[in-house]
Amino acid sequence: xxxxxxxxxxxNGNPSAADWQDRYHHVDQVLxxxxxxxxxxxxxxxxxxAFLRTSCKILVIGAGGLGCEILANLALSGFKDxxxxxxxxxxxxxxxxxxxxxxxxVGKPKAIVAAExxxxxxxxxxVTPYYGKIQDKDDDYYMQxxxxxxxxxxxxxxxxxxxxxxxxxxxxxxxxxxxLIDGGTEGFKGQARVILPTVTSCYECSLDMLNKPTAFPICxxxxxxxxxxxxxxxxxxxxxxxxxxxxxxxxxDPEHIGWLYKIALARAKEFKIEGVTWSLTQGVVKNIIPxxxxxxxxxAAFKIATSSAAYLNNYFMLIGTDxxxxxxxxxxKRDDCPVCGGQALDISISKEWTVxxxxxxxxxxxxxxxxxxxxxxxxxxxxxxxxxxLEELTRPNxxxxxSDLVENGDHITVTAASLPFNLxxxxxxx
Amino acid sequence: xxxxxxxxxxxxTSAIGAPDSKTRRxxxxxxxxxxxxxxxxxxxxxxxxxxxxxxxxxxxxxxxxGIGHFTILDSxxxxxxxxxxxxxxxxxxxxxxPRAQEAVQLLCELNESVEGEAVVKxxxxxxxxxxxxxxxxxxxxxxxxxxxxxxxxxxxxxxxxDLSNPPLIVVRSAGFLAEFxxxxxxxxxxxxHTDETPPSLRITRPFPALLQWARELDFDKLDPxxxxxxxxxxxxxxxxxxxxxxxxxxxxSTSADKQAFKAAVREMRRKPDEExxxxxxxxxxxxxxxxxxxxxxxxxFALSPLSSPGLAATLPSSKLTPETPNAAFHALLRTLDxxxxxxxxxxxxxxxxxxxxxxxxxxxxVKLQTAYKEWAGIEKAxxxxxxxxxxxxxxxxxxxxxxxxxxxxxxHIRVLRGTRWGEWDxxxxxxxxxxxxxxCEAATATHxxxxxxxxxxxxxxxxxxxxxxxxxxxxxxxxxxNVELPDEVDAxxxxxxxxxxxxxxxxxxxxxxxxxxxxxxVITNQYVPVKGYCVVDLVDSWTSIIGQ
Numbered sequence: 002x003x004x005x006x007x008x009x010x011x012x013n014g015n016p017s018a019a020d021w022q023d024r025y026h027h028v029d030q031v032l033x034x035x036x037x038x039x040x041x042x043x044x045x046x047x048x049x050x051a052f053l054r055t056s057c058k059i060l061v062i063g064a065g066g067l068g069c070e071i072l073a074n075l076a077l078s079g080f081k082d083x084x085x086x087x088x089x090x091x092x093x094x095x096x097x098x099x100x101x102x103x104x105x106x107v108g109k110p111k112a113i114v115a116a117e118x119x120x121x122x123x124x125x126x127x128v129t130p131y132y133g134k135i136q137d138k139d140d141d142y143y144m145q146x147x148x149x150x151x152x153x154x155x156x157x158x159x160x161x162x163x164x165x166x167x168x169x170x171x172x173x174x175x176x177x178x179x180x181l182i183d184g185g186t187e188g189f190k191g192q193a194r195v196i197l198p199t200v201t202s203c204y205e206c207s208l209d210m211l212n213k214p215t216a217f218p219i220c221x222x223x224x225x226x227x228x229x230x231x232x233x234x235x236x237x238x239x240x241x242x243x244x245x246x247x248x249x250x251x252x253x254d255p256e257h258i259g260w261l262y263k264i265a266l267a268r269a270k271e272f273k274i275e276g277v278t279w280s281l282t283q284g285v286v287k288n289i290i291p292x293x294x295x296x297x298x299x300x301a302a303f304k305i306a307t308s309s310a311a312y313l314n315n316y317f318m319l320i321g322t323d324x325x326x327x328x329x330x331x332x333x334k335r336d337d338c339p340v341c342g343g344q345a346l347d348i349s350i351s352k353e354w355t356v357x358x359x360x361x362x363x364x365x366x367x368x369x370x371x372x373x374x375x376x377x378x379x380x381x382x383x384x385x386x387x388x389x390x391l392e393e394l395t396r397p398n399x400x401x402x403x404s405d406l407v408e409n410g411d412h413i414t415v416t417a418a419s420l421p422f423n424l425x426x427x428x429x430x431x
Numbered sequence: 432x433x434x435x436x437x438x439x440x441x442x443x444t445s446a447i448g449a450p451d452s453k454t455r456r457x458x459x460x461x462x463x464x465x466x467x468x469x470x471x472x473x474x475x476x477x478x479x480x481x482x483x484x485x486x487x488x489x490x491x492x493x494x495x496x497g498i499g500h501f502t503i504l505d506s507x508x509x510x511x512x513x514x515x516x517x518x519x520x521x522x523x524x525x526x527x528x529p530r531a532q533e534a535v536q537l538l539c540e541l542n543e544s545v546e547g548e549a550v551v552k553x554x555x556x557x558x559x560x561x562x563x564x565x566x567x568x569x570x571x572x573x574x575x576x577x578x579x580x581x582x583x584x585x586x587x588x589x590x591x592x593d594l595s596n597p598p599l600i601v602v603r604s605a606g607f608l609a610e611f612x613x614x615x616x617x618x619x620x621x622x623x624h625t626d627e628t629p630p631s632l633r634i635t636r637p638f639p640a641l642l643q644w645a646r647e648l649d650f651d652k653l654d655p656x657x658x659x660x661x662x663x664x665x666x667x668x669x670x671x672x673x674x675x676x677x678x679x680x681x682x683x684s685t686s687a688d689k690q691a692f693k694a695a696v697r698e699m700r701r702k703p704d705e706e707x708x709x710x711x712x713x714x715x716x717x718x719x720x721x722x723x724x725x726x727x728x729x730x731x732f733a734l735s736p737l738s739s740p741g742l743a744a745t746l747p748s749s750k751l752t753p754e755t756p757n758a759a760f761h762a763l764l765r766t767l768d769x770x771x772x773x774x775x776x777x778x779x780x781x782x783x784x785x786x787x788x789x790x791x792x793x794x795x796x797v798k799l800q801t802a803y804k805e806w807a808g809i810e811k812a813x814x815x816x817x818x819x820x821x822x823x824x825x826x827x828x829x830x831x832x833x834x835x836x837x838x839x840x841x842x843h844i845r846v847l848r849g850t851r852w853g854e855w856d857x858x859x860x861x862x863x864x865x866x867x868x869x870x871c872e873a874a875t876a877t878h879x880x881x882x883x884x885x886x887x888x889x890x891x892x893x894x895x896x897x898x899x900x901x902x903x904x905x906x907x908x909x910x911x912x913n914v915e916l917p918d919e920v921d922a923x924x925x926x927x928x929x930x931x932x933x934x935x936x937x938x939x940x941x942x943x944x945x946x947x948x949x950x951x952x953v954i955t956n957q958y959v960p961v962k963g964y965c966v967v968d969l970v971d972s973w974t975s976i977i978g979q
Contacts, residue, residue: 021523026512027484030930031606037925038970070940073518077484077936094458097495100541124522188463189948189958225660227796228788255449273797279450284462291462295492295951298944302937303972313972321948323625323959327974 020054020125025079054079060146061085062135062162064111066292067152067184069101070301072115075150076123083119084129084146086138087112092253098294135162140169143179150304151183154290156211156370157419159183163196163204164340164422170199180312182304188291189321191300194332195313198341202315202332205340205422209368210332229269229276233285236264252287261286296321339369339424345412350403352430356384357399363415369424371417378413381406387418404430453544460496463624467832468955469497473544475954476500478570478597480554480586482507482534484934485604486576487519488943493950494538500546501538502570505531506553516936555582564589568596572950576602577934580889587614587852594737594756598953600946601852603881606930608923609942609967610881612978613949613960615849617737619760621837622957623845630783630842631721634667635682638782638806645669650699658701662791662799663711670696670711671718683719692718707790723779724771731846732768736761751822759829762822763837764844769821770814780841781810811838847962855964855978856882856909863910865977866917874966874975876919879906880927887931894931899924926970938969945974 025032032053035045043049059080061071064087075083089111091102101118102111112130119128131138135158143149143165153159163181171177183204184193196203221227222234241250241261251257262282269277283289296319303317316332319325337346346369350359356376363374376383383406384398385391398406407413407428415424454461461469475498479486482505490501507513509525517534525533531549539547557563567573573590575583583601590596591614598615633641645668650658674683674692683692693715700708736755751761770776784807786800815834819826837844855861865875883905887897902924903916910916945965952960963979 021511021515023511024515027516027930027933027935030933031935034929036607036929036970037922074937074940077516077518093452093455096456096542097458097460097497100491100495103540104543122518122522225792225796227791227793259449272793274793280454280458280461283458289459289462292459293463293492293948293951294495295944295947298488298492298940298947300944302940302944303969317972319974321945321958323623324961324976325945325949325965325974329972 025050028079050079054081057147058082058145059084060143060149061152062149062158063087063152063154064099064101064115064130065089065095065152065154066098066186066294066297067301067304068111069099069115069152070297071150071152071304072101072119072128073123074302076119076126076128081126082129083126084131085112085116086131086133086135087115088132088134098292098297100294140165143169144177146179149179149181151181152301153183154185159204160208160420163198164420166196167198167203167341168421184300184304184317186292186296186300188293189296190319191296191321192316192318193300193303193313194316196315197312202334203338203341206335206338206342207316207332208370211367226268226272226274229265229274229278229281230285232265232269232272232274232277233261233282235268236261236282237286240264250286252283258283258286335368339415340422345425345427347427347429349429349431352402352404354403355400356403356406359403360384360399363426369415371415371424372419374415374417374424376413376415378407378411383407383413403428457497464951464955464957467836468951468957471955472497472951473499475571476502476569477950478502478504478567478573480573480575480578481505482517482519482530482549483513483576484517484936484939485602485942486574487517487534487538488939489574489576489602489946489950490534490538490943491519491541492943492947494541494545494547496951497542497544498954500548501535502548502550503531503535504550504552504554504557505529506551507531509533516934516939518936554578554586558582558585558589568593570597572597572600572953574600574602574946574950577604579892580885583885584853590614591616591851598849599852600949600953602942602946603885604934604938604942604967605881605884605927606933606935607938607969608877608880608926609938609969610878610964611942611946611949611961612852612964613849613953613962614852615847615953615960617757617849618845618847618953618956618960619757620845620847620956620959621760621763621833622840623843623959624957625843625845625959629787630785631779632664632717632786633777633779633782634664634671634717635721636723636777636779637668637672638777638802640802640806641665641668642672644802645672655701656792659705659707660790660792660795661707662789662795663707663714664789664799665795666696666699666708666711667714667718670699689715689719710790725780725842728767728780728842728844731764731844734761734764734846737848751825753824753828758825759833760837760846762818762825762829763834764846766814766818766821767837767841769817770810773813773817775813777810781814781838782807783839783842784808785839807838811835814838845959847960849962859909859911863914866910866914866920871975871977872917872919873922873968873971873973874964874977876917876923877966877968878964878977879909879920880923882906882909883924884927884931897928897931899928902927923968938967941967941969 032050033045035043057080059075061068061083064085068087072083072085091106091109091111091114093107095102101115106114110132112132116128116130120126151159151162166179166181169177169179178198181196181198183196184191217231217234222231222238226232226235237250262279265282266277299319314331316330318328336342336344360374363369363371373386375385382395384395409430411428413426413428415426457469477493477498479490479501482503507530509520509528509530511526513530514520514522514526519534519537521533529551531551535547535549539545557567587599590599594616598613600611600613602611603609645665648665648669671682674695683689693712696708696712696715736751751758755761770781771779784804786803862879865871880902883902884897886905887901888894906916906920949960952958961976963976966975966977
């Protein structure tokens with residue numbers, strides 16, 4: 002396991018001091034003896050307990066709906082050295098499920114409040130918070146953990162940590178393989194999965210399983226609105242920049258939402274469209290996903306259980322709307338996964354396609370979804386999004402045909418600033 | 432989320448401007464069950480027997496969304512083991528103090544608007560007195576975790592004996608395994624949110640305004656823009672009308688017919704890129720696949736309301752009175768049947784005003800939406816009239832919202848009839864069959880292992896007599912001595928024997944989530960609760976339903 006020193010060692014963190022007799026009576030029943038289905042490599046007894054309670058170091062990414070649950074579960078399970086990262090502050094709409102926060106905490110950093118709460122409630126546990134972005138941390142930081150559990154709500158952040166952990170794997174060093182447990186919820190539904198970087202399917206392998214976000218065509222928004230959502234999109238996508246210029250729309254600012262609501266309502270009235278409300282306005286512009294404590298509890302608990310019994314292999318889905326339906330299956334690794342596959346992704350395009358058209362395709366393709374791709378071949382720079390000088394230099398290529406720049410069957414390397422990976426694309430022309 | 436639901440949320444807020452703090456706090460859940468669901472939660476009173484890690488995990492997920500009241504009834508004194516596995520106890524400080532009191536205090540911190548009470552008593556004592564039994568019956572829902580078998584048997588019988596008694600959720604867990612069961616007589620779900628049957632758009636039974644529009648539209652006279660924006664509903668109604676005229680009034684039925692109908696729709700287009708015609712072709716299934724009444728809904732028409740043993744003697748079972756359990760729902764259900772058969776009606780369920788988005792211009796869409804709304808209003812008025820005629824005693828007790836919700840969701844409504852706790856376990860043959868039924872083996876084995884465990888713990892609560900052999904002996908008593916026990920029994924029994932009294936924090940949290948979800952469904956009458964036993968195995972990561 003990792004040997005990097007722990008940054009915090011408090012008296013509180015000394016496990017023996019706070020462990021009272023019978024403290025782990027319940028957990029010990031499964032740690033002291035194996036069950037009929039326990040993996041033979043599981044060494045029941047003191048050794049596993051010592052690992053869990055003294056040396057194991059876990060990182061929790063996100064201290065939101067799932068993060069709060071994960072932290073509490075880990076602490077009660079006996080993990081003593083827990084780290085948590087979150088860049089958000091507490092909002093009142095978190096309080097219906099993020100149970101480590103109270104009304105008085107609104108506005109404070111989630112990671113810090115959550116860490117304090119856990120340490121107060123569960124004696125002897127050290128929770129080290131980091132109020133900031135996961136991207137602030139380097140490989141050495143991630144190297145120190147035995148296990149990483151995600152409670153994230155953003156696809157971008159998940160892709161980043163996934164790619165980072167895949168890149169971290171050094172075949173010569175078994176300790177460099179960091180299991181990643183990920184999952185998410187929406188209403189009464191949720192899923193959880195285990196990723197063993199380079200061994201099992203990774204987050205990027207399953208990108209095409211994501212629901213496509215509802216996008217309304219600009220022409221509908223501008224010319225033929227029919228739904229209240231179209232009026233709200235008009236207010237936020239077209240009217241906000243027109244009226245406010247460069248001022249950024251802050252979807253957490255009630256005044257901004259109020260402005261959008263007013264504008265959307267007026268447009269709806271003009272077109273006799275019903276149903277624009279404050280709540281819908283906020284839901285559309287913030288892309289709000291309904292969330293409740295119970296589903297988060299299920300998914301988070303599942304994630305922890307999956308690390309204490311056998312590792313889940315490797316994907317669990319829960320649908321709680323009609324009875325309780327769950328489905329466990331093995332999601333397969335993709336050989337052409339840009340992160341863990343190693344093989345180039347084959348695409349065939351028209352000889353007439355411009356570089357611009359190819360970029361548009363890469364952005365939209367469900368299994369790629371790269372926001373601002375930069376393209377190059379082994380010998381040529383095709384188009385770079387940054388730095389500005391390089392962008393300017395390569396910009397004329399956008400109008401050129403791909404077939405003028407890349408031979409049939411050659412590879413294009415696709416990179417993106419937001420993601421630590423290179424996608425190899427093999428182009429053939431039809 | 433539908434627009435109508437968001438309007439419900441909006442009603443709770445000021446007319447214009449930012450929502451109030453309560454709406455903001457509950458925003459993420461109001462998007463799931465709206466103000467009506469929230470109202471039901473806030474009026475609920477929940478009794479939880481035990482303040483174990485699992486029991487407090489359930490309560491946490493009910494206090495956070497804002498139930499009205501909860502009571503923990505538990506005579507236990509906090510042990511060091513409790514203090515180690517329960518997030519809602521204050522570590523060693525709680526040891527030696529009544530566990531219910533310690534837990535209630537910390538649970539109440541989660542939500543100031545929820546009232547919590549600790550009653551430090553033994554449920555078995557309460558069940559001895561009429562006053563105690565009345566107290567238990569006064570709640571809207573009872574949840575019991577790892578309750579001793581003989582007490583649970585008495586409690587479940589008590590609650591089953593009267594139709595007006597609260598549902599009971601029975602939870603059993605040990606180590607990585609668990610199961611729960613909801614004992615209820617009847618759940619009438621007007622808003623299941625399952626949406627597998629989209630409401631009919633009435634293309635095969637167009638209401639007058641729709642038919643008139645489709646018939647009078649002169650496609651040839653439309654300019655290219657207008658032609659590319661005719662709503663697909665109008666295209667299909669017109670195409671079907673034309674088809675019927677040339678087919679003696681019959682709709683397309685054979686596979687060849689259907690292809691020909693689609694071809695006819697294709698023929699109507701002027702340019703290959705008219706997306707409204709693409710949509711019409713893609714939605715052509717509505718012409719032959721939309722039943723007048725969805726089969727599941729039709730099956731409900733034959734359902735007699737439940738009647739209490741006492742009532743049955745005096746009333747024929749078909750008679751509905753305000754005292755009948757779920758009287759309002761059954762009155763609505765019967766009215767729905769009458770509406771579908773009424774000479775004055777459309778011969779199907781009432782029209783839902785909900786219109787999906789489609790390729791068209793604003794004016795046509797708004798016009799179409801208005802036409803649907805107006806006609807839905809007319810049919811609702813007819814429905815209401817029938818309701819008043821048939822059920823003069825019950826109709827006045829119903830709110831306008833109740834009627835609206837029912838009519839709006841008429842295509843999805845569900846009725847569940849439950850069974851008594853333990854009833855399934857009395858049939859040795861049924862259990863033995865389930866134990867060898869494909870995909871039910873492991874779940875049945877786990878359920879039987881829990882039945883065996885309950886019997887053993889009844890006499891020795893410390894679990895000292897729980898062994899693989901003693902569990903298997905009990906299982907044989909349930910399924911019959913001659914039944915060969917499959918390997919799944921060993922897998923379940925071994926796991927139970929490993930940790931017979933372990934209330935693991937993760938498993939507790941998992942169950943806390945599942946059971947709170949079910950409690951919310953039962954209380955709000957939204958979404959569909961589990962019928963049967965929900966078995967959970969966190970060794971091999973699965974859940975399964977048996978004994979439905």
